[in-house]
Amino acid sequence: MNAGARLTEAAAGVALAAAPLLRRARPDIARAVEARRRGVAELAAWGRGRESGPLVWLHGASAGELLGAAPAIRGLRGSPSGSRAGGRAQLLVTHGSPSGRAALAWLDPDYAGPPPLDRARDCDAALAAVRPGLLVFAKLDVWPGLVAAAARAGVPAALINGTVRDGSRRSGALARRLFRASYARLDAVGAASPEDAARLEALGVRPGALTVTGDAAFDLALERADRARADGSAARFRARLGAAGGAAPRLVAGSTWPADERALLDAAAAVRPGGGPGWQLVIAPHEPTAAHVDALVASCTARGERVIRWSEIGDAAAGPDVSVIVFDEVGRLAELYAAGDVAYVGGGLGGTGLHNVLEPAAAGLPVVFGPRHDRADARALASAGGGLVSPAGALADTLAGLARPPRRRRHARAARAFVEAGAGAAARTADLLRPLWP
Structure with missing residues (x-):
């Protein structure tokens, strides 16, 4: 032995x-x-x-x-x-x-x-x-x-x-x-x-x-993203998420931890013009336990956000005044990313480590994440122009830049091309x- x-x-x-x-x-x-x-x-x-x-x-x-x-x-x-x-x-x-x-x-x-x-x-x-x-x-x-x-x-x-x-x-x-x-x-x-x-x-x-x-994670990411669009599930998710007021862009935050959630809520509030409509946040915690979801909803409410849980939307659509949707389901991130405009991947601000950046990149979204990680694929995605590394203090500036559609499209094309190349x-x-x- x-x-x-x-x-x-x-x-x-x-x-x-x-x-x-x-x-x-x-x-x-x-x-x-x-x-x-x-x-x-x-x-x-x-x-x-x-x-x-x-x-x-x-x-x-x-x-x-x-x-x-x-x-x-x-x-x-x-x-x-x-x-x-x-x-x-x-x-x-x-x-x-x-x-x-x-x-x-x-x-x-x-x-x-x-x-x-x-x-x-x-x-x-x-x-x-x-x-x-x-x-x-x-x-x-x-x-x-x-x-x-x-x-x-x-x-x-x-x-x-x-x-x-x-x-x-x-x-x-x-x-x-x-x-x-x-x-x-x-x-x-x-x-x-x-x-x-x-x-x-x-x-x-x-x-x-x-x-x-x-x-082969690159192959799977492409397969899941393409299937979400081909079978209509991405369109169904987009319909249930509703249209944010003033056609605000939608940021889907996947596999988040409390540090990510605090930074995102701070940044979204900072870039909201005059207290009016800004980014719509869809936050999918890495561990959507009842206690975590309850605490996140309470935090959003205390900040003055119009918040709703995904499970409460049902077959209807979230109202245009909803600024935060807490995604309390597991195993559906591929469909959720495909219904977004920008992705944020959690774990890069501390905790257990950065999570999967390939899935949102395959969906053709610019991918934002924190700097504290050791993932080679995340570094390569950023070098290719599809990923944006942002510490908590710079997240508001990152969102302000991505609010411009031409910049979003440029990063989105680079993200998808990166996954296809792998x-x-x-x-x-x-x-x-x-x-x-x-």
């Missing part, structure tokens, strides 16, 4: 032993540990009853990683006979976070649930039960114990959309020593960029297994994986 696998095995043991304490201090972590403890039995039960045929096991940390993998996995499953052995290609999906469930509609798996704990006996049992022909990790969530178990079982393992952010903790000297053997065991790795490929090789990926495929990774990634099928 290599050093990385020994570390995760020990960590799993500590987490199980500390379960009573975790249930009191960190119930979210306790629930995740318990879900993974049960994961091996649930996988085994499904594996015993599954129909025969080729199977790919896809693992991702959360919805974002799984969504980015979806186009390539669908392309692989859609190839003739699914695999070289023929028969229907089945898909098993595991995800470390409950948010991963939001990606399942785009993957259509035969089974989905939490992965087993990353210790030898659990991983060996899960692989023996489900008998996959291929194990695929999305982005960077590579688990040493599962990789080692796949090697023992003779199951090829791959990493797709491989990304290592500059300054990642995995790039440190200690992490490289711990996980080098795990990365070296991967049979194929598709890197999102040449820079990512260099970092992955430094982590231990063998040069012969490494290919720069690009990031497309094609799904087919390249499917081609990378296809030779590994049994």
Whole structure:
């Protein structure tokens, strides 16, 4: 057992032993540990009853990683006979976070649930039960114990959309020593960029297994944006959002945190001419819990905004005097962005990190975001002219500039062109994986 696998095995043991304490201090972590403890039995039960045929096991940390993998996995499953052995290609999906469930509609798996704990006996049992022909990790969530178990079982393992952010903790000297053997065991790795490929090789990926495929998240972003327009959902969203007074432009703010919401409300008030109509804000919190939505609505009301929740609009349209719409639904950002004029993506003013900038760019919107992030795609989008980096104090000036339609159109064209230029990774990634099928 290599050093990385020994570390995760020990960590799993500590987490199980500390379960009573975790249930009191960190119930979210306790629930995740318990879900993974049960994961091996649930996988085994499904594996015993599954129909025969080729199977790919896809693992991702959360919805974002799984969504980015979806186009390539669908392309692989859609190839003739699914695999070289023929028969229907089945898909098993595991995800470390409950948010991963939001990606399942785009993957259509035969089974989905939490992965087993990353210790030898659990991983060996899960692989023996489900008998996959291929194990695929999305982005960077590579688990040493599962990789080692796949090697023992003779199951090829791959990493797709491989990304290592500059300054990642995995790039440190200690992490490289711990996980080098795990990365070296991967049979194929598709890197999102040449820079990512260099970092992955430094982590231990063998040069012969490494290919720069690009990031299939670009393909998915285009697909979702185009589908929202083609199936009429973008038009329906636009109709429900209504026409703001004086034909004010609409800013759709996705995946926001409280710091983003405060900055947006301050900026919108600052650029509102004489207290009259200005920007219409549609704010979609990253975590639209009842408590968060209630607090956001109360804050808007205290500021004198005319605010309504999306769920209160129903089949009617928001009135022309509504200045803020709080979007209290999940999983519909593609349609929402397609109904906007400008996008703001949350997380760049602090918090857990900047969220997905490709989705609004694919919808053909100028994309505004804060400066505190480590996303290479966001930096590249800004360099291409489709993204605008704005700290909280400069957000009012950014909105004032984007209130002019010619400037909006210029940034919008650049944003869409940036995503189109990055497309094609799904087919390249499917081609990378296809030779590994049994």
